[in-house]
Amino acid sequence: xxxxxxxxxxxxxxxxxxxxxxxxxxxxxxxxxxxxxxxxxxxxxxxxxxxxxxxxxxxxxxxxxxxxxxxxxxxxxxxxxxxxxxxxxxxxxxxxxxxxxxxxxxxxxxxxxxxxxxxxxxxxxxxxxxxxxxxxxxxxxxxxxxxxxxxxxxxxxxxxxxxxxxxxxxxxxxxxxxxxxxxxxxxxxxxxxxxxxxxxxxxxxxxxxxxxxxxxxxxxxxxxxxxxxxxxxxxxxxxxxxxxxxxxxxxxxxxxxxxxxxxxxxxxxxxxxxxxxxxxxxxxxxxxxxxxxxxxxxxxxxxxxx
Numbered sequence: 001x002x003x004x005x006x007x008x009x010x011x012x013x014x015x016x017x018x019x020x021x022x023x024x025x026x027x028x029x030x031x032x033x034x035x036x037x038x039x040x041x042x043x044x045x046x047x048x049x050x051x052x053x054x055x056x057x058x059x060x061x062x063x064x065x066x067x068x069x070x071x072x073x074x075x076x077x078x079x080x081x082x083x084x085x086x087x088x089x090x091x092x093x094x095x096x097x098x099x100x101x102x103x104x105x106x107x108x109x110x111x112x113x114x115x116x117x118x119x120x121x122x123x124x125x126x127x128x129x130x131x132x133x134x135x136x137x138x139x140x141x142x143x144x145x146x147x148x149x150x151x152x153x154x155x156x157x158x159x160x161x162x163x164x165x166x167x168x169x170x171x172x173x174x175x176x177x178x179x180x181x182x183x184x185x186x187x188x189x190x191x192x193x194x195x196x197x198x199x200x201x202x203x204x205x206x207x208x209x210x211x212x213x214x215x216x217x218x219x220x221x222x223x224x225x226x227x228x229x230x231x232x233x234x235x236x237x238x239x240x241x242x243x244x245x246x247x248x249x250x251x252x253x254x255x256x257x258x259x260x261x262x263x264x265x266x267x268x269x270x271x272x273x274x275x276x277x278x279x280x281x282x283x284x285x286x287x288x289x290x291x292x293x294x295x296x297x298x299x300x301x302x303x304x305x306x
Contacts, residue, residue, distance in 0.1 A: 010039055013054050015100045017061050022104055023130050024065035025072070026085030026115045028298035034064040055137070062131050062145050069123035080211035082219060084290055085115040087274050088298040089257055090249045099300050105252040108170050109134060112251045112288060113278045117167045121160050128153050129160030168286070170253065171279045177254040179279040183287075184256070187230050188242055195227035200285040205229055209291040213271050216289070226287065238267035248301065250276040257301065272296070 017038060021031035038060045042053075050056045076083050088105045095102065104110055118126055124146050131137040131145070132153075143153040170176070179198070186194035205226040207215030214236070220226050234242060240261045248257045256275040263269035273291035277284050 006042070009053055010042060010057070013057050015103050016054065017057055018100050019104045019107060019110065020058055020130070020135055021061050021065055022088075022101075023110060023115070023118070023134060024062065024127060025068050026119055027068070027072070027295075028086045028088060028101065030065070030068045030072070032297070034061050034068060037064050055141075058131070058135060058137060059141055059145060062127055062137070062142075066123055066127050066145060069126060073123060080209075081215070081217040082206050082208050083119065084206060084208040084288055084295070085112060085119060086295040086298050087112060087250045087255075087276055087288075087290055088252075088300070089255070089274055090300045091302065092247060092249060092254075095300070095302075101298060101300060105249070107252075110251060111170045111253065112276045113170070113286065114164075114167045115251075116288075117164055120163060122156075124148075125156045125160040125163075128156040129164065132157050133161065168278050168280055173253055175282065176277070176279045179282055179284050180254045180277050183277070183284045184245070187234055190231060190234065192224075192227050192231060195230055196223045198283055199223040199226055200280050200283045203284065204286040205289070206286065207289040207291070208295065209289075210294070212293065213273075213291050215273075215291050230287075236268070237261060237263070237270045238265075240264075240267070241270055244270075246301075248274075250274060253277075257299070274299070 014035060017035045018031055021034040022028065025031055025034070038057050041060050042057065088101050090102050090105070108114070118130070121129065127146060128142050131142050132139055139150050139153045143150045146153060183195065183198040186198045201223050202221070203223045203226045205216055205220035207217070209215045216229060220229050241258065244259045244261050246257045246259060248255055255277060258270070258273045258275070260272040261270050271291060271293065273289060276288040276290070278286040
């Protein structure tokens with residue numbers, strides 16, 4: 001096959017491969033690297049004898065991502081505070097030059113809450129579950145990737161399936177947006193009772209900064225504690241911090257990108273950060289504060305580089 005034809009065939013699978021890799025790793029940078037590496041392997045293979053190119057590439061990406069997951073597990077041992085997936089941040093309006101990542105996050109399985117649950121799995125459980133249940137890869141191929149027997153691969157997927165059942169289902173976009181906007185308005189108003197009312201009684205606040213800036217080191221549980229933490233951040237950084245908030249889509253649903261402030265007077269500087277939310281029963285159930293700059297590879301906003 002001519003190189004140009006092979007490139008075209010590969011590009012036809014790129015969005016699918018990105019979706020596979022992102023769901024496997026929860027990392028935009030790892031996903032993009034895995035897709036690029038899969039092209040290099042294809043370029044060095046006997047493409048003429050590959051009967052199912054999509055399946056072949058999916059399997060290759062699965063092998064690459066398994067290595068990435070094992071590496072990430074080692075990195076997490078030294079991580080400061082909570083670990084969250086890398087968000088995909090896009091404008092509220094579709095871009096004139098669509099990025100493959102924009103279509104990836106249209107899939108509900110790539111919502112942040114779903115990826116967070118996948119992060120609780122072992123690398124083998126995640127690969128077995130995502131490849132088989134998410135993308136229809138037969139268990140014999142999954143077992144080959146993992147270097148185990150087929151029954152073991154089935155068992156791994158079964159355990160992962162039970163864990164994934166705990167994912168809070170994504171609500172319709174309009175319901176999500178109304179709940180998030182109510183919370184943001186309450187925080188801007190500075191009234192703790194209004195913020196509590198905008199939160200689920202069992203609300204969670206999860207921060208991820210790896211020690212680079214102020215956020216919650218441990219998970220904050222409960223509406224009152226979460227509300228007071230929100231307002232504490234607003235007081236710490238001052239009015240300019242609130243005006244730096246920009247509504248965006250985070251993994252396909254309304255979230256916030258704070259462009260950061262330099263700080264002045266009694267208010268310190270604050271770096272950029274991404275805030276995402278999960279909604280349950282019409283109110284915000286979980287808030288995710290991602291302030292580690294190493295996790296900003298998925299920011300796709302005009303005027304900003306990823």
